[in-house]
Amino acid sequence: MSKIKExxxxxxxxxxxxxxxxxxxxxLVITAALSGTNAITNKRIEKLNAKKEKAAQxxxxxxxxxxxxxxxxxxxxxxxxxxxxxxxTQGYIFKIDEKGYGGTITAMVAVNTDGSIKALEMIxxxxxxxxxxxxxxxxxxxxxxxxxxxxxxxxxxxTATGDTQIDAVASATISSRAAVKAxxxxxxxxxxxxxxxxxxxxxxxxxxx
Amino acid sequence: MKTTTMIVxxxxxxxxxxxxxxxxxxxxxxxxxxSKKVNTAFSxxxxxxxxxxxxxxxxxPIFYFLLRPDFEYLETVVFILVIAAIVQFIEIFLKxxxxxxxxxxxxYLPLITTNCAVLGITMLNVTDFDVNAYSFGKLYxxxxxxxxxxxxxxxxxxxxxxxxxxxxxxxxVPEFMKGLPITxxxxxxxxxxxxxxxxxxx
Amino acid sequence: xxxxxxxxxxxxLLRENPTLRLVLxxxxxxxxTTAAKNGVGMGIAATIVLVCSNAVISLLRNxxxxxxxxxxxxxxxxxxxxxxxxxxKAFxxxxxxxxxxYLPLIVVNCIILARAEMFASKNSFVPSVLDGLGMGIGFTAVLTLxxxxxEFLGAGTLFSLPITAKVIxxxxxFLLPPGGFFVFGMLVAASNAIAKRRGKPIVEKMGxxxxxxxxxxENAGNGCDEAKEAE
Numbered sequence: 001m002s003k004i005k006e007x008x009x010x011x012x013x014x015x016x017x018x019x020x021x022x023x024x025x026x027x028l029v030i031t032a033a034l035s036g037t038n039a040i041t042n043k044r045i046e047k048l049n050a051k052k053e054k055a056a057q058x059x060x061x062x063x064x065x066x067x068x069x070x071x072x073x074x075x076x077x078x079x080x081x082x083x084x085x086x087x088x089t090q091g092y093i094f095k096i097d098e099k100g101y102g103g104t105i106t107a108m109v110a111v112n113t114d115g116s117i118k119a120l121e122m123i124x125x126x127x128x129x130x131x132x133x134x135x136x137x138x139x140x141x142x143x144x145x146x147x148x149x150x151x152x153x154x155x156x157x158x159t160a161t162g163d164t165q166i167d168a169v170a171s172a173t174i175s176s177r178a179a180v181k182a183x184x185x186x187x188x189x190x191x192x193x194x195x196x197x198x199x200x201x202x203x204x205x206x207x208x209x
Numbered sequence: 210m211k212t213t214t215m216i217v218x219x220x221x222x223x224x225x226x227x228x229x230x231x232x233x234x235x236x237x238x239x240x241x242x243x244s245k246k247v248n249t250a251f252s253x254x255x256x257x258x259x260x261x262x263x264x265x266x267x268x269x270p271i272f273y274f275l276l277r278p279d280f281e282y283l284e285t286v287v288f289i290l291v292i293a294a295i296v297q298f299i300e301i302f303l304k305x306x307x308x309x310x311x312x313x314x315x316x317y318l319p320l321i322t323t324n325c326a327v328l329g330i331t332m333l334n335v336t337d338f339d340v341n342a343y344s345f346g347k348l349y350x351x352x353x354x355x356x357x358x359x360x361x362x363x364x365x366x367x368x369x370x371x372x373x374x375x376x377x378x379x380x381x382v383p384e385f386m387k388g389l390p391i392t393x394x395x396x397x398x399x400x401x402x403x404x405x406x407x408x409x410x411x
Numbered sequence: 412x413x414x415x416x417x418x419x420x421x422x423x424l425l426r427e428n429p430t431l432r433l434v435l436x437x438x439x440x441x442x443x444t445t446a447a448k449n450g451v452g453m454g455i456a457a458t459i460v461l462v463c464s465n466a467v468i469s470l471l472r473n474x475x476x477x478x479x480x481x482x483x484x485x486x487x488x489x490x491x492x493x494x495x496x497x498x499x500k501a502f503x504x505x506x507x508x509x510x511x512x513y514l515p516l517i518v519v520n521c522i523i524l525a526r527a528e529m530f531a532s533k534n535s536f537v538p539s540v541l542d543g544l545g546m547g548i549g550f551t552a553v554l555t556l557x558x559x560x561x562e563f564l565g566a567g568t569l570f571s572l573p574i575t576a577k578v579i580x581x582x583x584x585f586l587l588p589p590g591g592f593f594v595f596g597m598l599v600a601a602s603n604a605i606a607k608r609r610g611k612p613i614v615e616k617m618g619x620x621x622x623x624x625x626x627x628x629e630n631a632g633n634g635c636d637e638a639k640e641a642e
Contacts (some may be wrong), residue, residue, distance in 0.1 A: 019476040026475075026483055030286060030490035037494045038282045041501035048504055074211060076342050097339060099218065101407060103227070104337065126508045130445055130586055131566045171583070174407055232588045234442035238521060241437065282497060285515045286489040293482055322481075325438050325519040332512055385604040389434060389614055393596030401589040 060110035096182040103127030109186035116149040133175030223358025225406035236326030250371035258360025265356035423545030430553040441591040450558030454551025462543035469539035
């Protein structure tokens with residue numbers, strides 16, 4: 001190896017070539033190694049993610065098919081899936097990101113076709129404080145949302161009254177508020193979708209006449 | 210979220226609620242190392258902010274147009290090499306053309322390549338904003354704002370902390386607490402005070 | 412002075428513990444130690460990268476030209492980090508969500524570049540691997556200890572097993588950022604106290620002076636000296 005180095009040193013113009021070639025070779029080998037690892041792990045990661053999402057979906061609404069759709073609302077595109085059982089729409093599942101206490105939280109919200117909430121599952125609260133904000137993923141908190149509809153608000157733990165108030169997790173008001181915000185976003189989107197399908201259904205029936 | 214509210218919330222998060230140093234623990238090395246004097250802390254933060262913005266301006270399009278969606282696994286390697294190259298380039302450029310700025314900031318530049326705040330912000334830009342939800346123009350705007358506000362947040366923490374440390378120099382502390390331990394305790398109190406901002410702009 | 416292989420290995424465990432004695436890699440030390448389990452995960456991931464990059468760099472030390480030394484090291488380290496990241500994502504997804512962005516940020520963990528620069532680029536294969544292993548284990552040990560302390564005080568659990576969780580209300584502040592700074596400060600203070608009792612110097616240096624880019628910094632025009640003077 002040192003002979004090669006000597007060889008390059010003899011030609012001053014080539015002095016820049018040696019480092020460049022070595023750097024290039026290192027990059028080439030690293031890239032090859034990475035794409036190799038990616039080829040092995042990629043399928044597994046995808047399968048893992050798909051399985052996780054599928055499992056969450058079927059926990060929220062049991063259906064035969066989850067059709068992926070998108071909706072644009074106030075200039076932002078949202079993806080959602082339409083849960084279909086025996087050819088009939090059971091409800092809509094939204095995956096919503098919201099700013100929590102330590103970063104982004106991700107909620108999966110199932111909304112019935114009448115716009116009321118079927119179920120809520122917090123699928124990513126890893127940025128929140130363990131023991132506080134992360135407790136928003138627990139059933140005691142998420143079960144409160146069942147069958148509620150309209151604009152919800154989070155209130156201090158133990159003071160929730162009426163149909164639109166949600167008990168925040170103790171000492172984790174910000175995380176709870178973020179969860180409520182995500183749910184409100186989901187219901188707003190669901191109402192948009194329901195409105196749209198109603199009008200298309202109306203116009204379709206109108207066409208028939 | 211509307212674009213303007215999004216930008217306001219990004220700025221508030223970078224400055225106060227999700228401060229780079231005090232709540233995300235990025236860029237701790239310069240935070241502890243170059244914060245003994247307010248002047249040095251200020252110059253260092255200017256250099257970091259500058260590199261963060263330029264690094265974001267370069268890496269985000271690379272991620273969006275070249276790496277996504279099939280080559281995302283090359284992100285780490287590509288980003289760190291791009292940052293290293295950018296830092297070198299800025300250094301050469303400043304040395305040659307804008308000597309006064311080089312004299313003021315140049316000494317901090319080599320330290321910035323391995324500063325996790327810079328690599329951190331370029332990676333956070335990729336994870337923080339949902340690529341499917343917004344157009345490239347908006348995403349680019351958000352990312353650049355994010356870099357700017359993270360840099361300013363870094364500056365705020367550095368300058369505040371430098372002020373505290375200048376006082377700490379003359380304080381009488383137990384032998385085994387001298388130096389790093391007492392500095393870390395001071396950082397803890399500083400970070401505690403930033404907890405009070407939680408929820409702003411949420 | 413040639414060190415024995417055993418000495419090279421134990422160096423990183425106590426005498427030159429990367430976190431407590433050299434004060435390197437403070438970012439992950441503070442960020443991921445909200446639970447003992449995360450400390451272990453981060454420590455092992457960093458150890459793997461450290462051993463592999465030390466091994467490769469020691470083998471290539473005569474091939475890599477001086478001029479592109481740092482970029483070459485960074486590329487090699489980034490390569491191993493990405494490999495580890497993909498493997499963790501595929502096989503340990505819970506660790507991946509817990510470590511988040513700090514997993515790819517191992518690239519800029521000063522410990523790894525510092526060992527490449529200070530040790531692997533000057534020593535042969537076997538000592539470099541042992542050095543990486545020693546440093547890695549030292550790093551893992553401190554991270555686990557810190558995670559355990561913060562988890563115990565902040566959540567009343569240890570490795571997710573409840574200890575005092577149901578009996579005493581935990582002090583959540585230890586899980587939040589200030590707790591990280593505070594516990595780390597106390598650990599350094601304790602290590603200083605022990606070092607003093609045994610007649611060793613206490614750590615004074617931090618940040619810039621331990622920075623692995625210091626050499627390149629000095630080449631670039633006495634950067635660190637000025638920074639030091641300014642301090």
